[in-house]
Amino acid sequence: MTRDSQATEQSMAPRSFAxxxxxxxxxxxxxxxxxxxxVVAARLLGDVQFGVFAxxxxxxNIFGAVMEGGLSFVYSRAxxxxxxxxxxxxxxxxxxxxxxxxxxxxxxVFVINLVSVEPETKLAVYLLAGAxxxxxxxxxxxxxxxxxxRFDVEAVTVTIxxxxxxxxxxxxxYAGYGVVGFAWAFLIVRAVDxxxxxxxxxxxxxxxxxxxxxxxxxxxxxxxxPFVVIxxxxxxxxxxxxxxxxxxxTNAEVGWYNAAYSLLEGLYIxxxxxxxxxxxxxxxxxxxxxxxxxLLDHAVRYALLVAIPVIIVGVILxxxxxxxxxGEQYTRSVIALQVLLLGTFFLFMHEIGFVLLGAIDRQxxxxxxxxxxxxxxxxxxxxxxxxxxxxxxxxxxxLAEGLFAVAAMVYVARLGHxxxxxxxxxxxxxxxxxxxxxxxxxxxxVLLVLPLGAAAYLALLTVLRYxxxxxxxxxxxxxxxxxxxxxx
Numbered sequence: 412m413t414r415d416s417q418a419t420e421q422s423m424a425p426r427s428f429a430x431x432x433x434x435x436x437x438x439x440x441x442x443x444x445x446x447x448x449x450v451v452a453a454r455l456l457g458d459v460q461f462g463v464f465a466x467x468x469x470x471x472n473i474f475g476a477v478m479e480g481g482l483s484f485v486y487s488r489a490x491x492x493x494x495x496x497x498x499x500x501x502x503x504x505x506x507x508x509x510x511x512x513x514x515x516x517x518x519x520v521f522v523i524n525l526v527s528v529e530p531e532t533k534l535a536v537y538l539l540a541g542a543x544x545x546x547x548x549x550x551x552x553x554x555x556x557x558x559x560x561r562f563d564v565e566a567v568t569v570t571i572x573x574x575x576x577x578x579x580x581x582x583x584x585y586a587g588y589g590v591v592g593f594a595w596a597f598l599i600v601r602a603v604d605x606x607x608x609x610x611x612x613x614x615x616x617x618x619x620x621x622x623x624x625x626x627x628x629x630x631x632x633x634x635x636x637p638f639v640v641i642x643x644x645x646x647x648x649x650x651x652x653x654x655x656x657x658x659x660x661t662n663a664e665v666g667w668y669n670a671a672y673s674l675l676e677g678l679y680i681x682x683x684x685x686x687x688x689x690x691x692x693x694x695x696x697x698x699x700x701x702x703x704x705x706l707l708d709h710a711v712r713y714a715l716l717v718a719i720p721v722i723i724v725g726v727i728l729x730x731x732x733x734x735x736x737x738g739e740q741y742t743r744s745v746i747a748l749q750v751l752l753l754g755t756f757f758l759f760m761h762e763i764g765f766v767l768l769g770a771i772d773r774q775x776x777x778x779x780x781x782x783x784x785x786x787x788x789x790x791x792x793x794x795x796x797x798x799x800x801x802x803x804x805x806x807x808x809x810l811a812e813g814l815f816a817v818a819a820m821v822y823v824a825r826l827g828h829x830x831x832x833x834x835x836x837x838x839x840x841x842x843x844x845x846x847x848x849x850x851x852x853x854x855x856x857v858l859l860v861l862p863l864g865a866a867a868y869l870a871l872l873t874v875l876r877y878x879x880x881x882x883x884x885x886x887x888x889x890x891x892x893x894x895x896x897x898x899x
Contacts, residue, residue, distance in 0.1 A: 444574060448576060448577050450673075453666070453669075453737050458663045458667060460662075462664070463662055464593060464594075465665050466532065466665055467780060468698070470519075470536055471519060472541045473650050474515055475543050475642070476515075476640075476646050477643075478519055478543060479638075481637070483551045484638045486500050486501060486551065486558070490555075496645075497555075497616075501862045505551065505622075506621045507632070513544075523537075530847065531589075534589050534594070535593075538591070539594050549605055549608050567606045568607055571604070572601075572608075575603065576596070576597065583595070592693075637774040638774060644784075647785050651788065652807060656804055667744045668801035669745070671751055672751060674733075678755060681717045682758070693767055709830065711760070714763060721755050722752055727847055727850055728850060729745050732748070735857050747801055747802055751809065757813040757817075760819070760820060761812050768819065784812070787810065791811070838872060839872070839877070841871075
């Protein structure tokens, strides 16, 4: 067995996979803290000012592809295949990352000054651009830690960052400093966060230092180029609706749409947990087709496990959830949330498909699929936003996500990696349907319905014998490993 094969099998071992999954879950579940911060911002800023913040963040995100530079993926894929490259590659890629962040900030500042917006909005964009650059520096170190199987260290640093953002951001909002003060909170916290992750990485692995081995740079940039294009298209795919709404409707409609979209983004935790684990494993298994198929099967299985009940129960309880989270001023977000929830599974498969294509050197295929999806989304937005406003943006999002997900899975199947979607979806659909009917019939507060529904759903899956033997037998061992690492 080759070294790559051994590493792949080790990463796929149920107990090792599940242990890392727990720490990955801690990292991504801490997104709940950011969601709470969005809720606080939506309530305290009001729909109009929240729309201003959403526009500024979306504008910065669109140019974030330049800051990201595709370099994290290049590092992870190369070092997953040959760990001896880690220090040399990180030193050079870190240098290039800093340069790409600087260029991205300059471009963002230049373009926002070409757009007719209020001075307050411009200042928020300047501050959030700096925060976005720091986020991508942090992202590089997150990839470094994942590739080295230090999901525990990543989980700690990510959780600290999000606790700080929630605490500082909420304090600034409650003090009445508005959109600009909120943007300052992001910049300051992210600066502290980068310092923390650099120190943590140095202690867990090796001290990072800048390198200037210029002979490597053309290769890095060449390999990163497709990821940059993908990142740019993905940023547009996720954020262009906010910019188009701001230019074609009102800040209030941007606020209503983003209230619904933020709830959907909270669900993004699930595919991120899965792909955090799978990208290095896919990269190691790039010459092992059978291993890739097994990994993909796991990914789709867990995506369906979560997406199906979310769609069923979420659509039924959309009004209760929206009013509980945001209050009466966001009542008009309900229908947008229902539309967006219908595309939950497409959102999950978008992330899984992108990661798989990138890991097996098919990123150019991903570029093509993303570009087509983006064109479709812009066309739908141009057609529907003037007619039905933010609801049209929601429809465009679902159709564009669906187009990419279906096309990516068809392409992957043609490579020989076929997954039995209908078989994997059967039992979750039955269990989710039963829970959905019960949720519709009972008259309980949403805070009780959701956890009771989740417990009932898991119980029904157990009765239906959904769980595989390796899933049920490793829980206690995994929990022991997690406790041992956390106590070190």
